[in-house]
Amino acid sequence: MIYLATKTLDAMAAAIEVDQGALYRRYLGEAIHDVTDAYDDKPPGFRSHFGISTSGKPCSRALWYDWRWVELKRFGDRMLRLFNRGHLEEARFVAMIRAAGMTIYQADDQKKQYRVSLLGGHYGSALDGVVIGVPDLPDPQMPCLTEFKTHNEKSFNYLVAHGLFKAKHQHYVQMQQCMGYYKLDAGLYLAVCKNTDRLYGELIGYDQSTDEYYQDRSKRIIFTQSIPEKFSEYPDTFECKFCDHKMRCHYGQGEVARNCRTCHHGRPLPTGEWVCDQTGEVLDKSAQEAGCNHYVKHRDL
Ligand code: SF4
Ligand code: SF4
Known part of the structure; x- marks a missing residue:
């Protein structure tokens, strides 16, 4: 069952039309x-x-490669501008929410953004916000997690046709874990189509089994010292075809970045640090990036 956030989208549209966007732009300037x-x-x-936002990816091995800093990916200008656009859109969503009379909480009294932080900090995510006053909820005073995403037209149309659970399962998984952490029973997913500026809104309820399943899987990926199984033995599978790690994973090609996370001696601790089993030293981020002369490439890389 898909619960469209129709009243919420209508309220945002009405708020923009009534004064031709004046209040919306004022809030945008603040946000x-x-x-x-x-x-x-x-x-x-x-x-x-390890970002909760990526935890719903189907391939554990791909996630392990990222977590173990196997390769620092560089992007072209178009992709970098696209990522930046995603961040900028967040302010527009916040302004629409406020213009429609809802209240959004994104940071604590010290202006620290609300976060999920688990496994000593190894696993986490920032929250887009918690909203009060969502008109689609039976009790609008109920606090509701919100998540903002941008889509290209193809992805947006698929989302409209099939809903969040099927169309963007990774986003669904991210929201479930954030809802679980903050004990929120409702989530508001808001999406914008970058080609047309159309909006989509959907409400979801908390699903404990999804939350627990992905937390357990991420914990295994974080602490394993062995590379996880491949998602598929076939490089032409959809997942592998577009995977950043395809050449290394299927053909053993590509340079491995030299750092403590790709080193045989580097290991994450349950307390959130990394330790070197060769020297016994606890390693901060810059030490991990630098590595040392005792570096031994991890046997699975
Ligand atoms: S190429 Fe396929 S199996 Fe290998 S890491 Fe990527 S998704 Fe996983
Ligand atoms: S041996 Fe050197 S590179 Fe390897 S984990 Fe220890 S400090 Fe890092």
Whole structure:
């Protein structure tokens, strides 16, 4: 069963039309400053934690390659602008929500963005927000997780036709784990089509089995010292065809980045740190990136 957030989308549309977007633009001007990822000028590097947003990917091996910093992917300008667009759209969603009379909470009193942090910090995600006043809920005062996503036209049309669970299962999985962490029973998924600016809204309920299944799987991926099985033995399978790790995984080709996570001696601890089994040292992020002269490439890489 798919629960469309029709009243919520109608409220956002009405709020924009009534004053031709004046209030919406005022809120946009405020929200844009909070979307710090959109104007973060640090060069992107390896991510310290395993992101819950990726945990719904079907292939455990692909996730392990990312977690173990096997390769720092570089992107072309179009992709980088697309990622940036995704961040910028967050401010537009926030402005629409506020203009429609809902309240959104994204950070605590110290302006620290709400996060999920598990397994000592190895596993986590930032939250887009928690909304109060969602008109589609039986009790609009019920707090509701919200997640904002951008789609190209093909992906958006598929979402409209099939709903979140089927069309974007990875997003569904991400939301379930965030809802579980904050004990929220409802989630509002909002999507925009980048080609046409059409909006889609869907409400989901909490699904404990999905939350637990993916948390358990991610925990196994994080702590295993052996490479997980391939998702498929066939490189032409849909998953493999578009996988960043295809050449290494199926053909054993490509350079392995030299750092403590690709080293035989590097190991994550349950407390959230990484340790070197050769030297006994606990390694911070810069030490992990630097590695040392005792480096031995992991046997599975
Ligand atoms: S190529 Fe296929 S099996 Fe290998 S990591 Fe990628 S998705 Fe998994
Ligand atoms: S041996 Fe060196 S490269 Fe390997 S985990 Fe220890 S500190 Fe890192």
